[in-house]
Amino acid sequence: MLDKNGIARRIAREVKDGYYVNLGIGIPTLVANYLPEGVNVVLQSENGLLGIGPFPVAGEEDPDLINAGKQTITTVPGSAFFDSALSFGMIRAGKVDLTILGAMEVSETGDIANWKIPGKMVKGMGGAMDLVASAKNIIVAMQHVNKAGESKLLPKCTLPLTGVRCVKKIVTELAVLDVTPGGFRLLERAPGISVEQIRNATAGKLIIEGAIPEMVL
Amino acid sequence: MNKVVKNAQEAIEGIKDNMVLGIGGFGLCGIPENCITALVGSGIHGLTCISNNAGVDDFGIGLMLQTRQVRKMIASYVGENAEFERQLLSGELAVDLIPQGTLATRLMAAGYGMPAIFTPAGVGTEVAEGKEVRRFKEKDYLLEYAFEIDFSIVKAWKGDTHGNLIFRKTSRNFNPLVAMAGKITIAEVEHLVPAGELEPDQIHLPGIYVHRIFEGVDYQKRIEQLTVR
Numbered sequence: 001m002l003d004k005n006g007i008a009r010r011i012a013r014e015v016k017d018g019y020y021v022n023l024g025i026g027i028p029t030l031v032a033n034y035l036p037e038g039v040n041v042v043l044q045s046e047n048g049l050l051g052i053g054p055f056p057v058a059g060e061e062d063p064d065l066i067n068a069g070k071q072t073i074t075t076v077p078g079s080a081f082f083d084s085a086l087s088f089g090m091i092r093a094g095k096v097d098l099t100i101l102g103a104m105e106v107s108e109t110g111d112i113a114n115w116k117i118p119g120k121m122v123k124g125m126g127g128a129m130d131l132v133a134s135a136k137n138i139i140v141a142m143q144h145v146n147k148a149g150e151s152k153l154l155p156k157c158t159l160p161l162t163g164v165r166c167v168k169k170i171v172t173e174l175a176v177l178d179v180t181p182g183g184f185r186l187l188e189r190a191p192g193i194s195v196e197q198i199r200n201a202t203a204g205k206l207i208i209e210g211a212i213p214e215m216v217l
Numbered sequence: 218m219n220k221v222v223k224n225a226q227e228a229i230e231g232i233k234d235n236m237v238l239g240i241g242g243f244g245l246c247g248i249p250e251n252c253i254t255a256l257v258g259s260g261i262h263g264l265t266c267i268s269n270n271a272g273v274d275d276f277g278i279g280l281m282l283q284t285r286q287v288r289k290m291i292a293s294y295v296g297e298n299a300e301f302e303r304q305l306l307s308g309e310l311a312v313d314l315i316p317q318g319t320l321a322t323r324l325m326a327a328g329y330g331m332p333a334i335f336t337p338a339g340v341g342t343e344v345a346e347g348k349e350v351r352r353f354k355e356k357d358y359l360l361e362y363a364f365e366i367d368f369s370i371v372k373a374w375k376g377d378t379h380g381n382l383i384f385r386k387t388s389r390n391f392n393p394l395v396a397m398a399g400k401i402t403i404a405e406v407e408h409l410v411p412a413g414e415l416e417p418d419q420i421h422l423p424g425i426y427v428h429r430i431f432e433g434v435d436y437q438k439r440i441e442q443l444t445v446r
Contacts (some may be wrong), residue, residue, distance in 0.1 A: 046317065047243045048387050058445040063246065063438035064374075064388040070244040070297075071444035081384075083421075084243070084269070084391045085325040088318025092336065111341075121306075122314065123296030129344060130318030133337035164341035 002173045002190045007141050009034040009217050011100060011171050014139060020044055022091070022131060024101030025069045027141040031100055042078075044096055046087050046127040051079025068127065088127065092134045099135035101128065103142045103167075105157040108204035110167040110179040112140065113159035125162060132163030144172035144201045151203035153177070153184055174198050176215060183207050188215035220380045220424070221409070222431045225255035228403045232261055232368050235288070239324065239364065239395040240268040240278060241371035244297070244441045247388030248277050249372040251405045251433040257284055265289040267364055269320060269391050273297045276439050285309065293317035297441065316344060319361050321394055326363035328397025328426065333362045369399025372433070373422075376406035377415050380424030393422040402426055405433040 002010065008030035015021060015031065019041045023029050032043060032052075043052040045067045052067060053074035061072040090096060105113040112132055115125040132138060145151055153170065170177045175198045176188040183205030186198060189212050199206055222228045229252055232238070242248035256264075257280045264287050271290050272279035281287050282300050289311040295301050304310035315323075316338040326334050335358035339345050349360040371392040374385035382404055384392055396402045409432035 045387070047246070047390050055444045055446045061440060061443060061445060062386065063440050064386040066244065066246050066387055066441070070246070070441040072440055072442070073444075081386055081389055083389050083393050084317070084321035085394050088321050092318065092338075121302050124292060124294035124314045125316055125344075126294040127317040129316040129342065130336070130338040133340060161342045 001193060005030060006190070006217065007171050007173060010176065010215055011139055011141055012036065014169070015039055015041055015098060017041070019097040020050065020095060022046065022096050022099045022135070024099075024128075026102045028100040028102060031141075044087070044090075045073075046084070046091070046131070048082050048084060048087050049075065049079060051076045053079070088130050091130055094134060094136050096135060098137045098139065099131050100139045100141060101131065103140045103152070104146075105152050105154055105159055106140055106142070106167050106170055106179070107154050107157045108179070108183040110165045111157050112162050112167050113157040114162050116160045118160070128162050132166045135166070138167050139169045139171065140167050141171055144174045144198075151201055153202045153204045155204045174201055180207065185209070186212050188213055190215060191217075218379060220428060220430050221378050222429045224431055225251040225405065225433070228252060228405070228429045228431055229255050229259060229368075231401070232256070232259070234261055235263040236367040237265045237267065237365065239366040239369040239398050240266055241369075241390070241392035241395040242268065242270070242277070243387070243390035244270050245273065245277050245439045247372050247384070247390055247392050248272070249370045249403075249405050249433075250436055252370045252403060253277060253280060256286065257281055262286050263288045265291065267291040267320075267324075267366060267395075269293050269317060271295045271298050271301050273441065274300050276437070282310070289313065291315065291320075293320050321391060323361055323364050324391065324394035324398040327366065328394065331363060333360055335359065336361055364398050366399045367401070369395045369402040371396045371402065371404050373404055373406045375408045375410065375415060376404055376427070376430050377410050377412045377424070378430070379412040380404060380427030380430050381412070381415055381420045382406070382422040382424070382427065383415060383419060384421050389421065396422055397426045401428050403429045405431055407433065407436060
């Protein structure tokens with residue numbers, strides 16, 4: 001079974017040299033720590049920056065320089081600032097190669113729910129609906145089951161949707177799966193996890209063809 | 218051409234109860250601190266505020282919530298504010314949550330003279346309820362209307378007496394878009410210089426969109442999530 005860093009490490013292998021990438025808050029942010037040598041990417045922050053750098057050293061933080069999670073950051077050489085309309089313009093136009101984000105639920109047709117739980121205070125969708133509606137390639141990083149032990153990979157989402165038919169790939173603590181027209185296609189098992197365990201944790205339609213390899217990290 | 222006003226009090230003259238305001242900034246980054254303070258002291262009520270966020274409890278638009286001046290908030294994310302939550306649950310405050318890119322583009326449309334835009338954000342979700350859907354090249358889009366804003370209030374780094382603005386780093390965010398959407402637009406700047414001193418090639422927003430400008434004082438520039446290596 002993978003921990004959060006393990007999920008991030010596996011997703012990092014999906015990132016190709018030269019990509020423009022938008023990383024969501026949480027596990028997706030960790031992906032930047034595990035990019036293989038020779039894979040150079042530009043990270044987009046939807047509040048208006050291409051070229052996110054590391055967090056600043058203490059004393060050098062700048063209140064005019066934050067990421068979409070409102071954290072102080074730095075820039076890397078070659079970065080560019082722009083306004084919010086241009087930021088979502090480049091997202092909408094499909095210029096961002098890869099979007100990695102978290103989810104509460106994903107359906108077997110690629111619908112995603114990650115912004116609202118009925119009965120709880122709703123904070124808002126931020127840029128998530130714009131990102132999932134337009135990104136060419138969306139990878140979801142999440143736990144396979146929720147805290148109550150219920151599968152988050154469902155035939156149909158039960159929570160209010162963020163977007164429809166948009167998720168391409170899911171990496172959880174148990175498995176790597178593609179979303180295909182026929183359902184969730186199991187690609188890899190996490191170290192020490194059996195196909196049976198993955199089957200038991202997946203409520204939506206699961207396609208298992210041939211021997212499923214253990215993932216290489 | 219005289220756009221320069223003395224201070225925030227003079228800048229907000231003419232803002233009345235029940236008006237629609239656009240307010241620049243992302244989180245607490247690039248917010249018009251001086252004008253918010255002036256609004257808090259003004260007694261103006263029943264405002265509709267269009268802004269990406271609603272500040273925190275004791276800063277930004279949160280200060281206008283403490284004084285119950287905001288009737289409706291139009292934003293994409295309001296998660297950092299306990300007083301906001303209390304007023305929302307008690308029914309004192311109405312909120313319209315819309316996708317961040319839709320918010321930005323509806324402001325842009327207003328400044329570009331376009332009545333509406335099409336965006337795929339929210340298709341198939343509750344955001345699409347009651348909205349016109351159009352299909353272009355086998356993909357669905359929602360019709361979203363340009364905002365109509367009585368007063369826009371923004372913050373820039375530098376500005377000149379003609380209202381030309383230059384923003385700094387990620388404090389640009391929604392500021393030029395909010396500025397272009399207002400019937401009347403107020404800009405507060407950290408450095409106000411005479412027209413001619415800013416390099417024309419470096420201007421982010423031309424002064425045609427700005428009607429009142431002043432140099433702000435005592436900027437706090439609070440950091441919401443101080444994060445270091």
